[in-house]
Amino acid sequence: MGKRTIIPFGPQHPVLPEPIHLDLVVEDEKVVEAIPSIGFIHRGLEKLVEKKEYTEMVYVIERICGICSFGHGWGACASMEGAMGVEVPERADYLRTIWHELGRIHSHLLWLGLLADGFGFESLFMHCWRVRETILDIFENTTGGRVIFSVCKVGGVRKDIDNKTLREMVKTLRTLEKEIKKLTDVFLDDSSVKSRLCGIGVLSKQDAIDLCAVGPMARASGVAQDMRLNGHGKYLELGFEPIVETAGDCYARSKVRIREVFQSIDLIEKAVDAIPDGDIAVPVKGNVDGEYFIRLEQPRGEAVYYAKGQGTKFLERMRVRTPTNANIPAMVKTLQGCDLADVPMLVLTIDPCISCTER
Amino acid sequence: MTDKKYAVQDFVAVEPSDLLAVVRDLKGEGYRLVQICGTLKENGIEVMYSFDKDHVAKNLKVLLPQEESIESISGEYWPAFVYENEVHDLFGITFKHLALDFGGKFYKVTEPTPWNPKK
Amino acid sequence: MAIFKIGKVVLGSLFKKPATLMYPVVPRQWQERTRGHISIVEADCILCGICVKRCPTHAITVDKPGRTWTIERMDCVQCGSCAENCPKKCLTMEQQYSAPNTVKTVDVHHIPAPAAAEKKAAPAAPGSKLECDLETCIYCGICAKNCPSDALFVDRKEKVWKVDHDACTQCGICVEKCPKDSLSFK
Numbered sequence: 001m002g003k004r005t006i007i008p009f010g011p012q013h014p015v016l017p018e019p020i021h022l023d024l025v026v027e028d029e030k031v032v033e034a035i036p037s038i039g040f041i042h043r044g045l046e047k048l049v050e051k052k053e054y055t056e057m058v059y060v061i062e063r064i065c066g067i068c069s070f071g072h073g074w075g076a077c078a079s080m081e082g083a084m085g086v087e088v089p090e091r092a093d094y095l096r097t098i099w100h101e102l103g104r105i106h107s108h109l110l111w112l113g114l115l116a117d118g119f120g121f122e123s124l125f126m127h128c129w130r131v132r133e134t135i136l137d138i139f140e141n142t143t144g145g146r147v148i149f150s151v152c153k154v155g156g157v158r159k160d161i162d163n164k165t166l167r168e169m170v171k172t173l174r175t176l177e178k179e180i181k182k183l184t185d186v187f188l189d190d191s192s193v194k195s196r197l198c199g200i201g202v203l204s205k206q207d208a209i210d211l212c213a214v215g216p217m218a219r220a221s222g223v224a225q226d227m228r229l230n231g232h233g234k235y236l237e238l239g240f241e242p243i244v245e246t247a248g249d250c251y252a253r254s255k256v257r258i259r260e261v262f263q264s265i266d267l268i269e270k271a272v273d274a275i276p277d278g279d280i281a282v283p284v285k286g287n288v289d290g291e292y293f294i295r296l297e298q299p300r301g302e303a304v305y306y307a308k309g310q311g312t313k314f315l316e317r318m319r320v321r322t323p324t325n326a327n328i329p330a331m332v333k334t335l336q337g338c339d340l341a342d343v344p345m346l347v348l349t350i351d352p353c354i355s356c357t358e359r
Numbered sequence: 360m361t362d363k364k365y366a367v368q369d370f371v372a373v374e375p376s377d378l379l380a381v382v383r384d385l386k387g388e389g390y391r392l393v394q395i396c397g398t399l400k401e402n403g404i405e406v407m408y409s410f411d412k413d414h415v416a417k418n419l420k421v422l423l424p425q426e427e428s429i430e431s432i433s434g435e436y437w438p439a440f441v442y443e444n445e446v447h448d449l450f451g452i453t454f455k456h457l458a459l460d461f462g463g464k465f466y467k468v469t470e471p472t473p474w475n476p477k478k
Numbered sequence: 479m480a481i482f483k484i485g486k487v488v489l490g491s492l493f494k495k496p497a498t499l500m501y502p503v504v505p506r507q508w509q510e511r512t513r514g515h516i517s518i519v520e521a522d523c524i525l526c527g528i529c530v531k532r533c534p535t536h537a538i539t540v541d542k543p544g545r546t547w548t549i550e551r552m553d554c555v556q557c558g559s560c561a562e563n564c565p566k567k568c569l570t571m572e573q574q575y576s577a578p579n580t581v582k583t584v585d586v587h588h589i590p591a592p593a594a595a596e597k598k599a600a601p602a603a604p605g606s607k608l609e610c611d612l613e614t615c616i617y618c619g620i621c622a623k624n625c626p627s628d629a630l631f632v633d634r635k636e637k638v639w640k641v642d643h644d645a646c647t648q649c650g651i652c653v654e655k656c657p658k659d660s661l662s663f664k
Contacts, residue, residue: 141509144509144511144556145513150513325442
């Protein structure tokens with residue numbers, strides 16, 4: 001039996017986008033156990049319900065995270081609309097779906113870049129982010145902001161996109177698809193990349209179910225679980241099937257996310273063809289009274305939004321549970337038995353968004 | 360016609376002593392743990408457990424008077440340690456037999472139990 | 479064994495122009511809807527204070543006796559709520575971002591007093607309340623429809639006219655819109 005040492009990983013580490021601390025118990029280059037520790041970026045945003053009215057709470061919840069920002073805005077509005085019994089118009093639902101899918105594309109491209117940086121392939125990282133700039137330009141063109149959009153409100157959306165802009169957007173995305181294909185071919189076929197990804201961090205199907213994994217982490221292990229099937233947005237009308245792989249290693253998770261990028265581009269084109277004309281918001285008066293629990297599919301997995309009102313303009317509770325929070329036990333399990341050099345890969349493979357985890 | 364599974368709102372109130380038995384039944388039926396959260400109310404703290412099966416959610420609500428402790432469900436669902444440590448750090452509820460207990464140091468807050476301040 | 483799969487992309491980018499912009503030498507091209515900063519047309523402002531209520535970060539302050547409209551540039555999150563809700567549409571969202579600074583920028587705008595001919599639409603003195611002359615009122619409801627704070631309730635059939643004095647911001651839009659000149663601030 002070799003000697004055990006404890007190596008602290010994080011919170012400052014070149015490969016981590018956000019601070020998380022892991023205590024790695026290492027025995028001769030193999031990690032035996034990993035103990036996570038979070039709390040470096042806890043801002044207590046949910047406690048602001050005591051001070052901000054429910055319409056202003058949407059802006060606070062939107063700013064929990066910069067990558068999954070539209071999903072948070074939609075979830076906060078949807079939970080409050082459900083508690084008040086407000087139906088948004090069809091056009092607003094389609095627009096929200098389109099923006100959410102654009103958010104998914106940009107988040108997965110960001111993650112692919114970080115993964116490439118994690119195993120040292122910097123030029124691939126730069127090219128992925130160069131391609132992502134076009135998506136951010138589309139966001140700025142339609143909502144006014146590149147990262148924080150402020151475009152969802154209780155009752156609908158605040159800005160409309162006219163049909164001509166929508167069709168130009170689809171054309172831009174189709175040209176972009178060819179560029180993305182060149183880069184994802186490198187991820188999936190290049191032998192040096194495959195040697196870093198294949199066979200690392202295998203999560204079996206039973207483990208994924210027992211550890212309550214969500215998102216691409218579960219889908220890459222064969223569990224067909226995608227919150228877009230629960231009927232929110234217009235996904236079921238557009239004909240959506242979740243993408244599932246069975247290998248359960250880092251390569252399978254990359255493949256799931258890459259295929260989701262192409263699926264999102266197809267979904268956006270179908271949504272633009274099907275979008276009806278009409279209002280983009282309904283007027284909402286009164287206060288929130290009642291509770292509502294809704295789940296959305298963020299790029300990283302299933303996110304939960306629970307709003308409870310008490311009849312005044314301040315909510316009683318606004319709970320946001322983000323997917324990285326649910327994937328931390330799965331990450332701790334995959335870290336047991338891996339090599340020390342693979343630890344950055346495994347931490348990045350759950351797509352950690354620690355500012356979402358700690359709010 | 361689309362199936363609006365997200366609109367199903369299922370909230371059930373459960374006594375603290377019955378919680379573990381109900382959770383064991385849900386585990387046997389194949390439910391997945393979604394989240395655990397706490398809300399501060401005048402007469403105590405309401406802990407809400409959420410479970411999911413086939414994209415339909417089920418919520419259990421347990422009302423705990425102040426300064427009481429409750430049995431942890433991390434024996435059935437190991438990932439519950441993330442949420443139970445968070446509720447312990449923010450509200451001050453003790454969970455008995457927690458599988459991975461950080462002893463109040465999971466979230467590194469400046470004041471203890473900031474969402475349930477001691478008066 | 480596939481090697482150098484990225485070769486084509488890298489070789490291609492050797493011969494294309496760079497993807498980065500030589501900022502700040504080359505100025506940035508803003509898009510039409512970019513949310514940069516809030517600007518105000520001082521002549522149209524009536525100091526009603528609705529923008530103060532709608533701002534989620536309390537970045538705007540309105541001083542009615544002193545006739546100033548102040549915005550803290552560093553607190554503003556460029557959400558656009560004030561511009562959407564302004565009854566006189568004197569606030570616009572401009573494209574240029576606020577310049578970075580070492581101190582917190584505060585912009586104070588002085589609102590000129592309205593000319594004597596426009597006394598009808600002038601904001602009321604603080605403490606005065608909206609009143610309706612029920613002899614001339616025809617209960618048409620135009621005042622209630624145009625109230626930005628939803629402070630008025632009018633029922634044509636029952637001949638009811640009610641005002642919620644707590645919600646009223648004394649902006650004066652109802653006084654301006656009333657076809658029978660029945661409304662005034664006393």
